[in-house]
Amino acid sequence: MKVEIVSASRREFLSHIFSAAAFVVSAPIANSVARAQQAATAGDATRWDPSVYLGIEANGDVKIIAHRSEMGTGCRTCLPMIVADELEADWARVTIVQALGDVKYGSQNTDGSCSVRDFYDAMRSAGAAARTTLERAAAGQWGVPEGEVQGRNHFVVHTKTNRRISYAQLIPLLSSATAPAQNETRFKTPDQFRYIGKDMPMADLDDLVRGKGTFGIDAKMPGMVYATIERPPVMGAKLRTVDDSAVKQVNGVQQVVMLDVAQPPLAFKPLGGAVVIANSTWAALQGRRKLKADWDLGENASYDSVAYRKAMDETARKPGRVVREMGNVDTEFNKTGGKVIEAAYYTPALAHAPMEPPAAVAEFKDGKVVTWANTQNPQAVQDTVAKALGISKDAVTCHVTLLGGGFGRKSKPDYVAEAALISRQVGKPVKLVWSREDDIQFDYYHSPASLYMKAVLGEGGKPTAWLQRTVFPPIAMQNDPNEQYGGFQLGMGWTDIPYQIPNLRVENGPAKAHVRIGWLRSVANIYHAFGVQSFTDELAAAAGRDRVEYLLELIGQPRTIDFGKEGLKNATRVNPKFPFDTARLRNVIEHVAQKSNWANHKPGNGRALGIAAHRSFLSYVATVVEVEVTPAGEVRIPRIDVAVDPGLAINPELVRAQFEGAAVFGTSIALLSEVTAAGGRIQQRNFDGYQVARMNQAPRVTNVHIVRSDAPPAGVGEPGVPPIAPAICNAIFAATGKRIRALPIKRQLSTSSA
């Protein structure tokens, strides 16, 4: 298999993707852009014209447009695989072309584990419509019924007469062909799939091992200068004065310019500050060190993460907003005789810290902006840059480079707007690379969270009442700095707790943000799964029950949950395509128990197993972690088993890779990572302070077991993360009897002699 990636630097205009002679399926509706806009208004991300995703050149070569961003999840490979499969294209003759930002493709926001989930049908339609057209042309040529011919690996074949004709030979016959109607399009059946469901390497693999892939930090424009920005050290700080006299003495520094300092709501606005322009990255960074900026720090200078945690912990002990309620937990708690158990949990703020920091090259010229950026969301780049410069969205061209990790950071395009604004000021193309210190100190942080849980145990140790309360500064602060309640994050592993408990109350308490808050891989599922799955383990321990049996018992009978009928306030109707099906959750738990040899594993010598299960991004995941706690209190992870039901797995090899990676990401969260603040400033600056798992700290082996499923494809990039931290902590309890209720673990298990 060979796939060529046409990189942004070798391609000037989108119209050059296909030559004039190429066959592109014309749309049943003529104006595809109008249609796309219609659908965008209707909030339907996937109802797109299939013709925009592929074309066949006169020589038969197939070009498939990758409209989502490649940041390691493999969507630049998997979406084209789906198209190529339905098209019956020879993968060796496929060229993948990275799309510019353009509303005609539908949503390009590569975030929320939804690339395959939202575009599986669209990609199949695109390929199937083109193949059906080719089949019709061949049938017409041979004078045989359309139903007797089949597209097969770049040919159309008629098996009865043993005839075949190549796709290239059919192209001249297609000049006036239009796409078949949906009901005339011939889709393949799963047993006919050529690529879907098969292990295929990433299209970018060869480039990546040779250092040839173009990331945002590698993009260049002729005549570009290098910029670095001294940003407000505290959110909302205002710049009083800048002394740049020493800066200009630095060899290579050209000038210092100012960007307006943004005021809340910060949304995706560039933060602003003093900009050093130089002829190299190094000169710019050296110049910045000589810059003396005096800030009016403002009200957020009072932000101290220790005091902030204390306040959140206290809020979590008080009644909050009830967001879901069944029965009456208070009545049960007030009865005498039952065993009441309470626990409070805390997880800290986190930074994304992708290995490649935010970076963009941008040129403002003749009222228009052209940019190359490592963005997860090129249409948001167009919007944000247009807004920052006061130009129209159509005047912004966004080329998408490879992303050296994203994890949600790079769907917020503040940094691209910075580069465009600077370019307008200096009149030259500008390259802006955030330093690691910039990345960690000016992130959109994952919320810290305080959780409070209470339950009373009845017969068999099963809870008869369960109360859970979550407190965290919400992402909604981006648009309303005074918003203190949870919004969509409450639906992430909190209000959708799938336990069958007669009295259940789910609450949310307020917290005001003092730094920018944003979504990070798995978002609120991280702390919510930590609270629910840790507390489940605590109850099982109190009841003296086997963890797997107990977990299954709380989930209850296999059923489809209608949360509206189970007490959820403001519930929407059950999504018929992706209902919460507890049979699938039970299944992955039973599967992972078997694969990890749960029933026969006995704790000893500091080693034990822990389990956690969680549904997020519509996928069902159960994880068993084996930990080893050394006599000195260090945590090692010899083995993890993950069972996942992600619906149909398009490329199992890449699905396994995502869950292996998620195990490491979750291990970082459990053991090491923490963002703290004092005086409103972030205290971590680089990988010495903000620690992430290294090879010697990571799980040694992660076995990923993909459960066979006929369900539609669901999320893969994120769902592996949430169960890791609670499973690690549950295993630590089994091994040592010590319960971890606050992350990261760091040195919490250290013995005094160590």
Add this chain to the structure above:
Amino acid sequence: MIRLNVNGKPQQFEGDVEMPLLWYLRDELYLTGTKYGCGMGLCGACTVHINGEAARSCLTPMKSAEAKNITTIEGLAVKGDHPLQKAWKACNVPQCGYCQTGQIMQAASMLKKTPKPTDAQIDTAMQGNICRCGTYQRIRQAIKLASGVKV
């Protein structure tokens, strides 16, 4: 003036001798396979070989590159067929791929000294190279495959 050799080609540098080799390679020679990750020798993304040994180019000022032979990922194997690169592909190691060139350069240097590394030796040699996507398991597997050690 600093004279040095990069991927077998003689080069001359006239500029701030304190500038790290990393930025010379990236900004002046456009050898962008060597990546910036931290600027403090904490992550290994910028790893190159200096006279055959793995080194962090972000911590190597140009003045200490005088007369040295520098090898970057682009020069490791012209056709990209170093045994480690082949193993990396066979094991489907990269996700985002950003750190992988540094990982490969680090591993290549280790294998020269330790052709049949144990797990502990791999840990020691590789723990300075961060992979945020979490490909460590496959990196280990690929190193063993390239070195002929049983996985």
